[in-house]
Amino acid sequence: MDYKDRYQQWLDSAVIDEQSKEELRTLERDGQDAELQDRFYRDLEFGTGGLRGKIGVGTNRMNVYTVRKATQGLANYLLERYGQAGQQIAVAIGFDSRHFSPEFAQDAALCLAANGIKAYIFPSLRPTPMLSFAVRHLHCKAGIVVTASHNPAIYNGYKVYGEDGAQITFPVDKDIIACVNKVTDLATVKTMKQEQAEAQGLYEQISPELDRAYYEAVKSQIINPELLKETAGDLKIVYTPLHGTGNIPVRTVLKELGFTQVKVVTEQEQPDGAFPTVRSPNPEDPKAFELALKLAQAEQADLVLATDPDADRIGVYAKNSKGEYQSFTGNMSGMLMLYYICSQKQALQQLPANGTVVSTIVSGKMSRKICDDFKLQLILTLTGFKYIGEQIKFFEQEPQPAKHSFVFGYEESYGALIGTHARDKDAVVSAMMLCEVAAYCKHEGMSLCDLMEQIFKRYGYYQEALQTLTLDGQDGARQINAMMERIREQIPTQVGDYKVVEFKDFKQDRAVDLLTGAEGKTGLPNSNVLYFTLERDAWFCIRPSGTEPKIKLYMGVCADSMDKAQQELQSLGRELEQLLQP
Numbered sequence: 001m002d003y004k005d006r007y008q009q010w011l012d013s014a015v016i017d018e019q020s021k022e023e024l025r026t027l028e029r030d031g032q033d034a035e036l037q038d039r040f041y042r043d044l045e046f047g048t049g050g051l052r053g054k055i056g057v058g059t060n061r062m063n064v065y066t067v068r069k070a071t072q073g074l075a076n077y078l079l080e081r082y083g084q085a086g087q088q089i090a091v092a093i094g095f096d097s098r099h100f101s102p103e104f105a106q107d108a109a110l111c112l113a114a115n116g117i118k119a120y121i122f123p124s125l126r127p128t129p130m131l132s133f134a135v136r137h138l139h140c141k142a143g144i145v146v147t148a149s150h151n152p153a154i155y156n157g158y159k160v161y162g163e164d165g166a167q168i169t170f171p172v173d174k175d176i177i178a179c180v181n182k183v184t185d186l187a188t189v190k191t192m193k194q195e196q197a198e199a200q201g202l203y204e205q206i207s208p209e210l211d212r213a214y215y216e217a218v219k220s221q222i223i224n225p226e227l228l229k230e231t232a233g234d235l236k237i238v239y240t241p242l243h244g245t246g247n248i249p250v251r252t253v254l255k256e257l258g259f260t261q262v263k264v265v266t267e268q269e270q271p272d273g274a275f276p277t278v279r280s281p282n283p284e285d286p287k288a289f290e291l292a293l294k295l296a297q298a299e300q301a302d303l304v305l306a307t308d309p310d311a312d313r314i315g316v317y318a319k320n321s322k323g324e325y326q327s328f329t330g331n332m333s334g335m336l337m338l339y340y341i342c343s344q345k346q347a348l349q350q351l352p353a354n355g356t357v358v359s360t361i362v363s364g365k366m367s368r369k370i371c372d373d374f375k376l377q378l379i380l381t382l383t384g385f386k387y388i389g390e391q392i393k394f395f396e397q398e399p400q401p402a403k404h405s406f407v408f409g410y411e412e413s414y415g416a417l418i419g420t421h422a423r424d425k426d427a428v429v430s431a432m433m434l435c436e437v438a439a440y441c442k443h444e445g446m447s448l449c450d451l452m453e454q455i456f457k458r459y460g461y462y463q464e465a466l467q468t469l470t471l472d473g474q475d476g477a478r479q480i481n482a483m484m485e486r487i488r489e490q491i492p493t494q495v496g497d498y499k500v501v502e503f504k505d506f507k508q509d510r511a512v513d514l515l516t517g518a519e520g521k522t523g524l525p526n527s528n529v530l531y532f533t534l535e536r537d538a539w540f541c542i543r544p545s546g547t548e549p550k551i552k553l554y555m556g557v558c559a560d561s562m563d564k565a566q567q568e569l570q571s572l573g574r575e576l577e578q579l580l581q582p
Contacts, residue, residue: 052157073180094131097271127311166389166423217421244309283315331364389423
């Protein structure tokens, strides 16, 4: 079926509302055929992470119809898996500040209710990690969060969580995808009125008591409470929620721990799905910090924090000895937290003998050095925090005495988790921990920047970068696939000054030692990812984004000085740009 057939189906459908149809007719009258093609050339894919796309009318857009279709598929899966037990199935639902997030969450809840599945829904926006917490706290079989994370305002998304509180992984993701794909007729999608759902006990707003339980779980991860009693009130902090969900949770936790000097960026305090003060509400983007840094200069703050719209990612700046504000990458902030947790728990004799850190293959490699230093295990997963959350489940399922005890999880894209209260990255607990680390530094007469330099001197100057190439539409997808196949078939053996020593193709489950020719397995799930280990602890990795029309190129180097590391990283980046050329 081509896009014209899909378009005509929507015009003929009795399910689609008249306003949506008129929007489509207007595009046709205005000759915007390319726009219509993009909206209907495919169904918005329900992938392993759920849905994500531009908001609008059409099969390839986020709207009430694509959300209901996905939810009907999820409902069918839950009924098939759990319905025979005779117990009521429940699903927790959260949403962020994006355009239509409350409406999409409501539509999902009422679709579930119409299928006899109880929907627990937050009464207002909440961070994604609170949804993860709610799934387990409320004994749900699944969870849904409506968010497009840090993407621009034109996007929204829909993520599904399993009963362990983590995003769905294989084989559950494949089973749910199959059920969603079987829903081909919108007329078969069920819904009902809220009043009717409430009367049948199938719709319930989540109580504020859950918020309190989450806050207490987060605060329980503090390592040095006595230190905070002495120092927290002296730390000056500037925080911005970037118009998202983090404002109340982050400020509540910090205030209750004694961080009384917290200034919020007023212009970015209130939720707003247009994100009017930023190009993109992404704490990885330095421009997202412009207002926060201006306020920090005025207040002479020690620490500057920003969380993305669904408060699962966090960015940080700190004032250095020159009075300038220095940024930290996701790898750097992750290593600050990891080193602090390890060193402090070791000093307090709280570091478990089976302690395990979990990260991803595209995150920085300093974690290996730190784990070796503190005699911790390190497990690497595919890209995506859902795989880190999955490892916690595996640890809990181990026979006693367990081989692994979760200490810390992080990924390079500004996400981390301390504790197991959530099974996804949590910017609320990360903000709290970064503030504790900064308070410790202040107590010791130094800054976060000074501590980061100490860590570099101890383990090596690791530097990483991410380059992306965006290719929109049907042609873009074809180009991305062609790039991956070309590099897969023509494995480079030398990149600039670096010899390639190992190649891994996770799609083909193939690992090749390029020095000896020996071949083996990757040991990780199937994924369209190519990974190259280079000399001198350098590396790079190529993968298409699972949620955006991008191909991503990750890289990292290690040197004996910051200047040398940055020079080598820039040189490697230039070489890899050439590698992506046709």
